[in-house]
Amino acid sequence: MTEIVCAACDAVLSAPLSQVALPGHAHQTWGNGVLLPVLMEPGTYAVEPEPYGPPWRTWSDVGEEEAAARGVFAPVHALSYGDRGAIVVAPGDTRGTVLIPERCGGYCCGLDGGDGPNLACEQCGRAVATRVDDCSLWQAVWFAPHAVRRLGDDAPAGRDLGWEVLARPGWGAPPVDLSGVWSRRWEAVVGAGLAHLVAASGGTPVTVPDGLLAITFGRVLGALLPPGGPVKRAALAGPGLHAAGPAPDIALVPRHPRTGEPWRTASSPVAVALDAEVWAYLALGFRDERFRAPATGGLPEGVLRDDPLPLRPAGHFWPDPWVFIRTLARLPAVRQPWLRSIYDRVTDRPFGWPGL
Structure with a gap:
């Protein structure tokens, strides 16, 4: 099993977790006022290979050549210039974190993460993750890869790993x-x-x-x-x-x-x-x-x-x-x-x- 810990003070920030594939609906949005459920199953985490979160840059600012170098080959509204490797977990699997009040913006019914990391390590105060639970978004906590570390052997703890x-x-x-x-x-x-x-x-x-x-x-x-x-x-x-x-x-x-x-x-x-x-x-x-x-x-x-x-x-x-x-x-x-x-x-x- 794996635990996520603060890179600054080693405080434990998650329950014991097993890695799974990033769900195919991780970045789906669905209409104002629609409350979507939790993205990840309890006791699991996944890693986002693409850049996640702010800062954002528009297509016209980035240009076709730079966008292609970042893996986007057709015009989109904006590209993330956040870090690759964000770790996503179910909100109920977080430990030892507190909200950062000035970063708790949301569109309608909750937090949308638009202001950047909105969860801090309770022990040292470092910003470590972004909680997302606004309407139209799958509920999740995204740990910033530069702010945390993974500890453990990531053994599946009884999970069947075969195709069967x-x-x-x-x-x-x-x-x-x-x-x-x-x-x-x-x-x-x-x-x-x-x-x-x-x-x-x-x-x-x-x-x-x-x-x-x-x-x-x-x-x-x-x-x-x-x-x-x-x-x-x-x-x-x-x-x-x-x-x-x-x-x-x-x-x-x-x-x-x-x-x-x-x-x-x-x-x-x-x-x-x-x-x-x-x-x-x-x-x-x-x-x-x-x-x-x-x-x-x-x-x-x-x-x-x-x-x-x-x-x-x-x-x-x-x-x-x-x-x-x-x-x-x-x-x-x-x-x-x-x-x-x-x-x-x-x-x-x-x-x-x-x-x-």
């Missing part, structure tokens, strides 16, 4: 919240995956199998990519799946839930990685729901109970366009004219997918 964890029954994240709306986490993960999938298409149509993949990816793929020409086939691949028929042109594979490394497949030339819990539900969880049907008397073997029936949202699924834009801007392929055209179309109309 994805095949555990009920492990995947369901696509519908208990409130009956599409999961915002799914909208973010599919938005990011869609950006990679469109880039991998080469500008030709891409098909996905019927079912939940078609519901989440299919409609927007059809709207963004031009009709005609050779068609590429995308399908799920990964641990626990046995391919039937020829390998897909593009494999949708999981990222390891702890390391973030994508599943390696030799059968498909191109792979697009999805968050492990979303992939697990797409690949292994959704098939169980297809057995659910009203039944009377004794239930046949292999048929699940029909009470309650799976939640079904009222509207269409829409991938998060802001996550799509953010992800696509960080792919070098976006500099190709055909893909830049798609980027510009979505950026110009972020509240409604072009063509739908």
Whole structure:
């Protein structure tokens, strides 16, 4: 296990933690007045490889060449010039910190981190982290990498680190919240995956199998990519799946839930990685729901109970366009004219997918 400590005085600032992959929805935002839940699972932390937080510089100030050197290849509103390597944890896993009152600004319902680090080490007073809990933002504490150190061997403390964890029954994240709306986490993960999938298409149509993949990816793929020409086939691949028929042109594979490394497949030339819990539900969880049907008397073997029936949202699924834009801007392929055209179309109309 790992503890986060103050770099100035060695005070312990966190509970014992295990490292996991940075969630794909870490930078998702969702509307004024919408309170999003906690980003990280209790007892876990993740590391942000990109710059995080202020200071910010506009695209016009930075310029295309410098932005590309920082890993951004299409115009964005602003680029972070904060430090790389911020450590994100659940707010409940912090220890020995106090708020810095003059840095507690927020847009509406809480703290947004716009003023920089707003948590100080209780023992020495050094600014060490930024708490974020305003509406539209996933609740988290981001430790500044220059202000803290990690102590411990980072052993998983009983967590299963093999790919077999994805095949555990009920492990995947369901696509519908208990409130009956599409999961915002799914909208973010599919938005990011869609950006990679469109880039991998080469500008030709891409098909996905019927079912939940078609519901989440299919409609927007059809709207963004031009009709005609050779068609590429995308399908799920990964641990626990046995391919039937020829390998897909593009494999949708999981990222390891702890390391973030994508599943390696030799059968498909191109792979697009999805968050492990979303992939697990797409690949292994959704098939169980297809057995659910009203039944009377004794239930046949292999048929699940029909009470309650799976939640079904009222509207269409829409991938998060802001996550799509953010992800696509960080792919070098976006500099190709055909893909830049798609980027510009979505950026110009972020509240409604072009063509739908």
